[in-house]
Amino acid sequence: MSAHSLPEKAAAVWHSLEVDKSLELLKTNADSGLTSQEVQQRLQEYGPNELEETAGRSAWEILVDQFKNIMLLMLIAVAIISGALDLISWQQGELKPGEVPFKDTIAILAIVILNGILGYVQESRAEKALAALKKLSSPNVRVIRDGKPVEIAGKDLVPGDVMLVEAGVQVAADGRLIEQSNLQIRESALTGEAEAVNKRAELVLPEETSLGDRLNVVYQGTEVVQGRGKILVTNTGMKTELGKIASMLQAVESEPTPLQQRMTQLGNVLVTGSLILVAIVVGGGVIQNMMQGKGFSNLQDLVEVSLSMAVAVVPEGLPAVITVTLALGTQRMVRRNALIRKLPAVETLGSVTTICSDKTGTLTQNKMVVQSAYTNNKTFRVTGEGYTPKGEFQLEGQTISINQSPEIQTLLVACALCNDSFLQQEQGEWKILGDPTEGALVTLAGKGGIEKDQWDSKLPRVSEFPFSSERKRMSVICRVEGVNDGVSSLTSPDPVISNLLQSEKYLMFTKGSPELILARCTHFHAGTGSTPVNDQQRRDILAENDQMASKGLRVLGFAYKPLTEIPPEGSDETSEQGLVWLGLIGMLDAPRPEVRAAVQECRDAGIRPVMITGDHQLTARAIATDLGIAQEGDRVITGQELQRMSDQDLEQNVDLVSIYARVAPEHKLRIVQALQRRGRFVAMTGDGVNDAPALKQADIGIAMGITGTDVSKEASDMVLLDDNFATIVTATKEGRVVYTNIRRFIKYILGSNIGEVITIAAAPILGLGGVPLSPLQILWMNLVTDGLPALALAVEPPEPDVMKRPPFSPRESIFARGLGSYMIRIGIIFAIISIILMEWAYHHVQAVTGPGLDPERWKTMVFTTLCVAQMGHAIAIRSNTRLTIEMNPFSNLFVLGAVVVTTILQLMLIYVAPLRNFFGTHWLSPTELGICIGFSALMFVWIELEKLFLRLMGKKPV
Ligand code: ATP
Numbered sequence: 001m002s003a004h005s006l007p008e009k010a011a012a013v014w015h016s017l018e019v020d021k022s023l024e025l026l027k028t029n030a031d032s033g034l035t036s037q038e039v040q041q042r043l044q045e046y047g048p049n050e051l052e053e054t055a056g057r058s059a060w061e062i063l064v065d066q067f068k069n070i071m072l073l074m075l076i077a078v079a080i081i082s083g084a085l086d087l088i089s090w091q092q093g094e095l096k097p098g099e100v101p102f103k104d105t106i107a108i109l110a111i112v113i114l115n116g117i118l119g120y121v122q123e124s125r126a127e128k129a130l131a132a133l134k135k136l137s138s139p140n141v142r143v144i145r146d147g148k149p150v151e152i153a154g155k156d157l158v159p160g161d162v163m164l165v166e167a168g169v170q171v172a173a174d175g176r177l178i179e180q181s182n183l184q185i186r187e188s189a190l191t192g193e194a195e196a197v198n199k200r201a202e203l204v205l206p207e208e209t210s211l212g213d214r215l216n217v218v219y220q221g222t223e224v225v226q227g228r229g230k231i232l233v234t235n236t237g238m239k240t241e242l243g244k245i246a247s248m249l250q251a252v253e254s255e256p257t258p259l260q261q262r263m264t265q266l267g268n269v270l271v272t273g274s275l276i277l278v279a280i281v282v283g284g285g286v287i288q289n290m291m292q293g294k295g296f297s298n299l300q301d302l303v304e305v306s307l308s309m310a311v312a313v314v315p316e317g318l319p320a321v322i323t324v325t326l327a328l329g330t331q332r333m334v335r336r337n338a339l340i341r342k343l344p345a346v347e348t349l350g351s352v353t354t355i356c357s358d359k360t361g362t363l364t365q366n367k368m369v370v371q372s373a374y375t376n377n378k379t380f381r382v383t384g385e386g387y388t389p390k391g392e393f394q395l396e397g398q399t400i401s402i403n404q405s406p407e408i409q410t411l412l413v414a415c416a417l418c419n420d421s422f423l424q425q426e427q428g429e430w431k432i433l434g435d436p437t438e439g440a441l442v443t444l445a446g447k448g449g450i451e452k453d454q455w456d457s458k459l460p461r462v463s464e465f466p467f468s469s470e471r472k473r474m475s476v477i478c479r480v481e482g483v484n485d486g487v488s489s490l491t492s493p494d495p496v497i498s499n500l501l502q503s504e505k506y507l508m509f510t511k512g513s514p515e516l517i518l519a520r521c522t523h524f525h526a527g528t529g530s531t532p533v534n535d536q537q538r539r540d541i542l543a544e545n546d547q548m549a550s551k552g553l554r555v556l557g558f559a560y561k562p563l564t565e566i567p568p569e570g571s572d573e574t575s576e577q578g579l580v581w582l583g584l585i586g587m588l589d590a591p592r593p594e595v596r597a598a599v600q601e602c603r604d605a606g607i608r609p610v611m612i613t614g615d616h617q618l619t620a621r622a623i624a625t626d627l628g629i630a631q632e633g634d635r636v637i638t639g640q641e642l643q644r645m646s647d648q649d650l651e652q653n654v655d656l657v658s659i660y661a662r663v664a665p666e667h668k669l670r671i672v673q674a675l676q677r678r679g680r681f682v683a684m685t686g687d688g689v690n691d692a693p694a695l696k697q698a699d700i701g702i703a704m705g706i707t708g709t710d711v712s713k714e715a716s717d718m719v720l721l722d723d724n725f726a727t728i729v730t731a732t733k734e735g736r737v738v739y740t741n742i743r744r745f746i747k748y749i750l751g752s753n754i755g756e757v758i759t760i761a762a763a764p765i766l767g768l769g770g771v772p773l774s775p776l777q778i779l780w781m782n783l784v785t786d787g788l789p790a791l792a793l794a795v796e797p798p799e800p801d802v803m804k805r806p807p808f809s810p811r812e813s814i815f816a817r818g819l820g821s822y823m824i825r826i827g828i829i830f831a832i833i834s835i836i837l838m839e840w841a842y843h844h845v846q847a848v849t850g851p852g853l854d855p856e857r858w859k860t861m862v863f864t865t866l867c868v869a870q871m872g873h874a875i876a877i878r879s880n881t882r883l884t885i886e887m888n889p890f891s892n893l894f895v896l897g898a899v900v901v902t903t904i905l906q907l908m909l910i911y912v913a914p915l916r917n918f919f920g921t922h923w924l925s926p927t928e929l930g931i932c933i934g935f936s937a938l939m940f941v942w943i944e945l946e947k948l949f950l951r952l953m954g955k956k957p958v
Contacts, residue, residue, distance in 0.1 A: 013207045014174075014175075014176045014217055014234045015176070015203075015204075015205045015207075015209055015214040015216050015217045016204060016205055016206060016207045016209075017176070017204065018204055019176065019177075019178050019201060019232070022176045022232055022234070023178075023232060026159055026160040026232060026234065027160060028160040028161075028162065028232065029162075030162060030178045030179075030230070030232070031144070031147070032144065032146070032147035033143060033144035033145045033146070033147070033161060033162040034145055034146075034158070034160050034161055034162075035145070035146055036145065036146055038160070039145060039156075039158055039161070042158035042159060042160060043156065043158055046158055046159060046236055046237065046239075047237055048155040048156065048236075048237065049154060049155050049156065049157040049158070049172065049173055049236035049237050050155050050237055051237065051238060051240075051242065051243050059120075062120055063116065063120045066115070066116040066117075066119040066120055067112075067116055069264070069267060069319075070264075070267045070268060070271050071267045071270065071271060071314040071315075071316075072112050072115060072116070072314075074271050074274075074310055074314065075108055075111065075112050075310075075311065075314060075316075076108075076109070076112055077310075078108055078307050078310045078311055078775065079104070079105045079108035079109045079112070080105070081303070081307060082104045082105050082108065082307050082775060083102055083104075083105035085300070085303065085304070085307075086101050086102050086103075086104070086105065087101075087102075089101075103776060103918070103920075104307075104774060104775040104776050107775065107776045107779055108311065108775060108779065111316055111779050111783065115316060115319065115320070118319075118320045119319055119320065119323070140152060140153055140154065141153070141154045141157055141163055141169075141172045142163070142164040142165075142433075143157070143161045143162060143163050143164065144161075144162040144164065145161070145162075149164065149422060149433060150433075151433065154172040154173075157172055157173045157233055157236050158233065158236060159233050159234055159235060159236055160232070160233060161173075161232075161233040162178065162230060162231070162232060162233070163175060163230075163231045163232075163233050164228070164229075164230055164231075165183075165218070165224050165228060165229050165231060166224060166227070166228040166229075166420075166466070167224055167225060167226050167227060167228070167466065167468065167688075167689055167709070168223075168224065168687075168688055168689045168709025168710065168711055168712070169223075169224045169709060169710055170221065170222070170223050170224075170709075170710030170711065170714070171185070171218050171219060171220055171221065171222050171223070171224065171231075172220060173220050173233045173234075173235065173236045173240060174217065174218070174219050174220050174233070174234050174235040174236075174239075174240040174241060174242075175217065175218050175231035175232050175233045175234050175235075176216065176217050176231065176232045176234055177199055177200070177201035177216050177217065177218065177229055177230070177231055177232075178201055178229075178230040178231060178232050179201050179229065179230045180199055180200065180201050180227060180228065180229035180230070181227050181228050181229070181463065181464050181466060181569075182226055182227030182228075182464075182465070182466060182569055182570070183198070183199040183224065183226070183227040183228065183229040184196040184197065184198055184199070184224070184225045184226040184227055185197055185199055185218055185222050185223065185224055185225065186222060186223045186225050187212065187219060187222040188222075190211065190212075190219050190221065190222060190241060190242065191211060191212040193212060196225040196226070197212075197215065198215070199215055199216065199218060199229065200215050200216060201216055201229075202216075203215055203216040204216070211241065217234070218231055219240065219241045219242060220235075220236075220240040220241065220242045220243070221240075221242040223689065223710065223711050224689075225689055226466070226468065227466055228420075228466060259322060259326075259347055259742060259814070262813070262814045263318070263319065263322065266814070267314075270313050270314065270315075270753075271313070271314075273313070274309055274310055274312075274313035274757065275310075277309060277757065277761060278306040278309055278310065281302065281305060281306065281309070281761050281764060281765070282302045282303070282305075282306055284765075285298055285301075285302045285305075285764050286298075286299065286302065298764075301764065301769075301770065301771070302764065304771045305760060305761070305763065305764055305771050307775055308760050308771050308773055308774065308775055308778060309757050309760050309761060311775040311778045311779060311782075312753060312756040312757045312760055312773070312778045312782075313753055313756075313757050314753075314782070315749045315750060315753050315782060315786075316779060316782045316783050316787075317749065317782055317783045317786055317787030317790060318745075318746070318749055318790075320787070321745055321749070321787065321790045321791055321794060322742065324791060324794060325738060325741060325742055325745075325794040326346050326347070326738070328794065328795065329346045329347075329734060329735075329737075329738040330346055332734055333346070333718075333730075333731050333734050334721075336727060336730045336731065336734070337705075337720060337721040337722040337724065337727045337730075338718055338719075338720060338721070338727050338728070338730065338731035338734070339705065339718065339719040339720075339721055340717070340718050341713075341716060341717055341718060341719060342717045342718075344717075345700055345717040345718050345735075346734075346735060346738055347735060347738055347739050347742065348681075348699065348700065348735065348810050349683075349700055349718070349731055349732050349734070349735025349736075350732060350735030350736035350737075350738065350739040350740075350807065350808070351681045351699075351735075351739075351807050351808055351809060351810035352607055352681050352682070352683045352699070352700060352732050352735075352807060353606065353607060353608065353680045353681045353682070353806075353807050354607065354608045354609075354610060354675055354680045354681070354682050354683070355602065355607060355608070355609050355610065355682075355683045355684075355685075355725075355728055355729075355732075356610045356611075356612050356668070356671060356672070356675075356682060356683070356684045356685065356698075357609060357610070357611060357612065357685050357725050357728070358611075358612060358613060358685045358686065358687065358704075359611055359612075359613035359615060359620060359623060360437075360554075360589060360613065360614075360615070361436075361687075361704065361706070361707050361723045362685055362704065362720070362723055362724065362725045363591060363592065363595050363611065363623065363627060363629075363725050364589040364590060364591050364592060364623065365589060365590050365591070365592050366436045366589060366707065366723070367386065367387075367436060367589065367590070368436045368437050368439065368440035368554065368587040368588070368589050369384070369385065369386065369440055369443075369587060369588050370382050370440050370441070370443070370444040370585055370586070370587045370588075371553060371586055371587060371588050372548060372553070372585075372586045373393075373408060373411060373444070373583060373584070373585050373586075374541075374544045374548075374583050374584040374585075374586075375407045375408055375410075375411050375525075375582060375583030375584070376407040376525070376526050376527055376583070377540065378395060378405075378407075378408075379395075379544065380393050380394065380395055380400075380405075380408060381393075381394040381395075382394075382444060382447065384443075384447055386430065386443075387423060387430040387431060387432050387439055387440070387443045388430045388443070389423060389430065389442075389443050389445075389446025389447050390446075390447060391447040392447075393405075393408065393447070393448065402448040402449060405527075406495070406496065406499065406527050406528055407525065407526070407527040407582075407583070408448065408583075409448065409450070409496050410496055410499065410500065410525065410560075410582060411558055411582050411583045411585070412444065412445040412448040412450040413445070413450055413455060413496055413497070413509075414509045414511065414558045414559075414560060414582055415441035415442070415444055415445045415450075415511075415558070415585065416441070416442060416445035416450050416451070416452040416455045416456075417452075417455055417456070417459060417461070417476055417478055417509050418474065418475065418476045418509035418510065418511045418558070419438045419441055419442055419452065419476075420434055420435070420438060421433060421434030421435055421436075421438035421439045421441075421442055422434060422442070422452070423439065423442045423443060423446060423452070430443070436589075437554065437556070437587070440587045441511075441556075441585065444585065458494070459478035459479065459480060459497070459507065460478060460479050461476050461477065461478050462477050462478065462479045462506065462566055463476075463477040463566050463567065463569075464476045464477060465572040465575070465576065467512070468690075469614050469664060469665050469688050469690065470664045470665065470666075470690070471512070471572070472512050472513040472516055472614060472662075472664075473510060473511065473512020473513060473516055473517060473576070474510070474511060474512060475508050475509065475510040475511075475572070475575070475576055476508070476509055477506050477507070477508045477563065477566055477567065478506065478507050478508075478509070479505065479506055480497060480501060480504075480505060480506065480507055499528050499529065500525075500560055500562060500580075501562045502562065503564075504562035504563055504564050505563070505564060505565075506562070506563040506564070506565070506566060507560055507561070507562055507563070508560060508561045508562075508563055508567075508575070508576075508579075509558070509559075509560050510558070510559045510560070510561070510576055510579055511556050511557065511558045511559075512556065512557060513556070513557065513614075513616070513662070514541070514542075514545045514555050514556065514557030514584055514616075515542065515545070515557075515616075516557070517557035517558070517559050517579065517581075518538060518541055518542070518557055518581060520559070520576055520577050520578075520579050521533055521559050521578075521579045521580060521581040522577075522578045522579070522580075523578075523579070523580040523581065524537050524580070524581045525560070525580050525581060525582050525583075530580045533581055537581075541557075541581070541584065544584060545557070545584055545616070546618055548584065548586035549586075549616040549617075549618035549619040549622070550618040550619075550621075550622055551586075551622060552588070552619055552622035552623050552626065553586035553587060553588055553619060554586070554587050554588075554589055554615055554616075554619055555584055555585070555586045555587075555616060555619065556584070556585050556587075557581075557583075557584055558581075558582040558583055558584070558585065559579035559580055559581050559582050560579065560580050560582060561575075561576075561578060561579045561580060563575075591623055591626055591627050592724060592725065592726065594724070594726040595627050595724075595725050595726055596626075596627050596628055597726070598725055598726035598728075598729040598730075599627050599628045599629055599725075600628060601729050601733075601803050602729055602732075603628075604803055604804050605732070605733075605736075605803040605804065605805070605806070605807065606805065606806030606807055607729075607732065607807060608655075608658070609629045609658070609725075610629070610657070610658050610659070610660070610671075611623075611624045611629050611630075611658065611659045611660070612660045612663055612667075612668060612671065612684075613659075613660070613661055613662075613663070614662060614663060614664070615661060615662070616661060616662065617636050617638055617659070617661035617662065619661075620636070620659045620661040621636055621659060621661075624658065624659050629658055629659070630658045630659055631658065633656070634656065634657065634658040634659070635653065635656045635657045635658070635659075636657070636658075636659040636660075636661060637653070637657050637659070637660050637661075638660075638661050638662045638663070639660070639661070639662040639663040639664055639667055640662065642660065642663060642667050642670065642671075643667075647670070647673075647674065650670060650671075650674045651674045651677050651678060654671065654674040654675055654678060655678060655680075664690075665686070665688055665690035665691050665694065666690065666693075668684065668686065668691060668694035669693050669694040669697055671684075671694075672684050672694050672697045672698045673697060676697075676699070681699045681807065681809075681810055682698045682699050682700070683698060683699065683700040683701075683702055683728060683732075684697075684698035684700070684701060684702065685702045685703070685704065685720070685725075685728070686701070686702070686703060686704075686708075686712050686715075686716075687703065687704040687707050687708040687709060687712050688709055688712060689709050689711045689712065691712050691715075692711050692712055692714070692715035693715075695712060695715040695716050695717075696715045699810070700717050700718060701715055701716040701717050701718070702716055702717070702718050702719070702720055702728060703715070703716035703718075703719045703720070704719070704720055704723045705719045705720050705721040705722065705723060706721075706722070706723045707723055708723075718731065733798065733802060733803050736798070736802050736803070736807075737797075737798045737802060739808070740798075740799070740802065741793060741794050741795070741796050742794075743814065743819055744793050744796065744877060744878075744880075745790040745791075745793045745794060746814065746819070746823075747819055747822055747823055747826070747877065748786070748789070748790055748793060748870075748873060748874060748877050749782075749786050749790050750823045750827070751822070751823045751826035751827050751830060751873065752781070752782075752786050752827075752830065752866070752870050752873070753782070753827070754823060754824060754826075754827025754828070754830070754831070755826070755827045755828075755829075755830025755831045755834060755866065756773065756778060756781065756866060757827075758827065758828065758830075758831035758835075759772060759773070759830075759831050759834040759835055759838065759862065759866065760772060760773055762831070762835045762838070763838065766835070766838075766839060768838065768839075768842050770856070770859070771859075772838060772858075772859045772862045772863070773859070773862065773863055773866075774919075774920050776919055776920065777863050777919060777920070777921070780909070780919065781863075781866060781867055781870075784902065784905060785867040785870055785871075785902045785905070785906060786870055788898040788901060788902050789870065789871065789874035789895060789898040789899060789902065790874075791894070791898070792874070792892065792894035792895040792897065792898040793874065793877065793878070793892075793895060795892065795894055796878055796892050796895070797891055797892060799879060799880070799881070799882075801881075826873070826943070829939065829942050830866070830869060830873075830939060833865065833869060833935055833936075833938050833939060834862055834865055834866055834869075834935075836935075837861060837862060837865050837931070837932070837935045838858065838861075838862045841857075841858035841861045841862070841928075841931075842858045845857060845858050845861065845928060854922040854923070856922060857922035857923070857924060857928070859921075859922070860910060860921045860922040860924055861924065861928055861931070861932050863921065864906060864910065864924070864929070864932040864936075865932045865935045865936050867902070867906045868903065868906065868932060868933055868936035869935070869936035869937075869938075869939035869940075870939075871899045871902060871903055871936070872936055872937060872939045872940025872941075872943075873939055873940065873943065874895055874898065874899055875895065875899060875940065876939075876940050876943035876944055876947075877943065878892060878895060879947075880947070881947065881951070882947075883944055883947055883948065884940075884944060909921050910922075910923065910924055910929075911923070
């Protein structure tokens with residue numbers, strides 16, 4: 001066993017050991033943690049704290065899933081029948097010289113396999129990419145190392161580390177509790193038990209205690225619901241309980257997107273439709289032949305026609321194009337700081353009608369700077385920038401020394417002590433570790449010469465009632481040094497403190513929402529002593545609070561209470577009463593500069609932004625008005641009002657409210673539900689543990705990447721890596737672009753399929769001998785000459801009006817708004833052009849003979865016209881509204897490239913002999929090729945004329 005190895009037996013029984021014993025076994029210290037050197041050694045020895053990936057679906061399952069598609073099954077059937085026909089011809093010696101037998105069968109099966117493999121590669125890549133993205137959003141962990149609190153990546157944890165956890169955190173490794181305050185942990189990931197458990201460091205449990213009852217240890221993957229704790233890391237990586245049962249790890253979500261579901265439905269419709277058409281063509285052909293007294297002589301021709309039709313109807317390239325588009329969309333979004341956790345969000349984001357956003361950090365910068373302090377009827381202005389603890393205190397324009405004003409000194413001490421953040425200087429720049437609101441308070445205290453570190457040791461914290469968004473306040477209980485060591489009289493050397501106590505041994509400092517704190521105060525601190533608070537004082541305080549809030553400041557109220565003993569855990573309601581009022585602190589959290597434009601963009605796009613905040617209504621209104629979120633006639637509703645409203649009331653008003661202030665997380669759920677009942681498609685942001693239900697309920701749940709808790713990220717569809725409201729708007733725009741492009745290439749691909757099917761069906765009806773297109777040629781068209789331009793259309797840049805129109809309903813069918821009729825219309829035009837060409841070529845071209853000219857080359861002319869016409873279609877379909885001449889041809893080089901490459905490939909099929917033999921095409925004379933291109937151009941002209949016509953009629957395009 002090496003110096004640091006865990007004693008094997010202890011590894012399983014940390015819950016039966018005293019804290020000290022555990023620390024000793026792991027050779028670490030509860031106050032200073034490990035040293036950097038020790039960490040390096042242990043990282044070498046134990047490896048990173050990572051769980052080995054468990055795949056969502058096995059590779060085999062992903063592969064098999066690819067062949068469960070009805071269209072591919074139909075292709076397999078076509079391959080088999082075609083193979084059987086070839087076998088008969090071969091046996092009967094009917095093969096032409098040089099013809100490869102089973103060509104179609106092999107090609108179709110190759111396409112089926114290729115499609116399967118492509119789908120497989122795409123899907124497994126998508127799963128891997130999602131897993132990687134998930135890691136990217138994986139949280140940091142706070143630990144004590146080298147005697148200082150630092151934040152490290154979860155994977156760098158080692159046994160022996162001292163880890164600090166608080167509400168909202170997902171525990172990153174297994175560990176033994178060293179100390180805790182109101183710590184509650186939900187262990188459902190391990191035990192399946194939904195109820196959170198109270199954890200207690202002081203317990204020592206029997207060895208045989210079951211996992212769910214080990215109240216003095218915590219496990220990786222569980223969630224801290226309340227309170228905080230200091231934990232000795234005992235096991236990391238695959239050695240943790242979660243690692244041991246890695247199969248229980250939540251698999252990466254890979255649910256089919258609504259689009260994929262719609263595609264399955266589309267497959268069913270196409271397959272059924274084509275089977276009906278085949279029945280009509282075959283049945284009709286047979287009856288016609290019989291009536292002419294020729295019996296079943298044309299049956300083989302008819303079967304070949306049906307096989308070609310079946311191949312033609314399946315958009316073989318579509319699944320790959322869709323997967324690639326979604327994957328590209330996800331990548332584009334992550335480059336813009338929106339990390340998609342659930343694929344459907346990519347396309348549904350574009351349908352958002354209402355964005356409910358938190359204020360702090362999302363609309364504002366979350367860089368707090370205290371601007372004013374109000375205590376004992378005096379308002380102090382505070383200067384200084386950022387978190388640098390340098391600045392002046394001014395009273396009525398005069399800079400004052402803190403020592404001249406004992407009341408503000410007391411307030412600053414409360415700021416420093418009732419606080420969990422730390423100030424650190426890194427390369428000359430001051431930074432905070434912890435909540436910015438609290439960071440601003442430590443900075444403020446520092447400006448007045450009150451150093452948090454010193455005061456923390458002077459008045460050590462012995463207990464606390466932690467902050468939560470529901471409580472909107474927090475308290476810390478500090479021991480007054482020199483008092484509780486048996487000496488009855490106060491020996492605290494500091495006059496600031498001695499002013500606050502008589503003979504008590506403890507001081508509680510409370511801070512939080514001012515109205516709430518004031519309501520719990522019975523006394524008023526006036527510099528050196530306290531008196532009962534009177535109504536006038538209460539009115540003055542509230543007036544000052546409103547004054548600060550209406551300037552957009554975030555205001556906190558402060559109070560204290562002397563105590564003779566430490567209040568028991570869970571007694572916050574009774575203990576946080578009878579407080580002595582200290583004062584108000586107002587801090588500025590400037591709006592993010594980019595948000596104003598983003599709000600305007602939302603409005604133009606028919607999306608309503610709504611602010612939901614725990615802050616005061618006046619603060620909220622000032623900021624919302626500044627950003628353009630609140631407009632004339634908009635209502636503000638407070639949490640209290642919301643509490644009193646019935647669900648129906650809320651539903652009736654919900655469209656008029658643009659600010660919800662002083663709300664608790666559970667209100668968010670009601671707001672989302674009310675909006676959804678009004679038919680809105682809601683995106684909702686959240687960061688706390690208790691925001692998770694609202695995030696799940698929202699159509700798009702958005703978690704904060706920086707300040708968000710792990711629990712909220714787990715519940716979300718998308719994570720904002722920069723916490724920025726403007727990013728939501730950008731992602732929405734991307735969502736719209738993705739959806740528009742998907743619709744665009746569906747129109748493009750299916751229009752062509754419909755054209756092919758009708759053209760093939762027309763040949764026997766018109767009494768032309770033979771099938772114009774062989775299955776192999778159809779596959780070529782569907783995959784190559786349609787596929788490449790379709791892929792290029794997937795990256796079409798946004799149309800200028802993408803954020804100038806209202807959102808489309810996410811529930812609309814993919815064929816809505818004329819897409820279905822466009823497909824059929826264009827399919828028919830496509831077919832008419834090809835049929836006229838086919839009829840003409842059949843009768844005229846056949847008659848012209850000469851060297852190298854085959855009488856069957858009319859078929860190649862049809863094939864070429866169908867392919868080249870699609871090139872014109874691809875160019876014209878780039879915009880629904882703008883004519884091609886109005887667009888920059890180089891703005892999507894991919895389309896240009898795809899058109900050039902595909903045309904060259906198509907010409908090679910005609911003029912390169914081995915390819916010509918393989919694909920069964922015929923050599924065309926330049927005149928014939930010119931005729932094909934001329935006919936093809938009609939397609940382009942038609943679509944451009946349609947756009948012009950719609951424009952003249954003032955109609956909205958598809
Ligand atoms: P958002 O706008 O993103 O909802 P918020 O800051 O308004 O965020 P919370 O963080 O839940 O919402 O805070 C709610 C209220 O609780 C604040 O307005 C403030 O009065 C009080 N508060 C915030 N942070 C603290 C803290 N660290 N200690 C005590 N009270 C706090």
